[in-house]
Amino acid sequence: MNTMYAAVARRAREIGTLRVLGFSRGSILGSFLLESLLLSVLGGLLGCVLVLPLNNITTGIGSFVTFSEISFNFRVSPEIMAAGIAFALVMGTLGGLFPARSAAKKEILTALRDM
8 A cells, every 4th residue: 555655656757647637536446546556466376476486385383381292284286376477466455456446537737746
């Protein structure tokens, strides 16, 4: 969300120019929301690729109270990766909706004056 707010603030003149050219508030909202979704999907895919080397690794946690160890395997299945990407999309939607709405609500003259 912070990244998208920074992108909106940095591109205030671009938003004003788009509004002057006739783009509607809905199309500006959609473009910023689409940008947020694309970034979140890329992040989700990158996370899935980075976790693949941990597939089927066994690790354990020891307890000093009972002097026992619990071991478990990391298993990365396609269902888990799909759930991770779906979660990334939900977070991208929630994190991009408010900055996109603020970009769409900018008045034309205010957006052109901002730097």
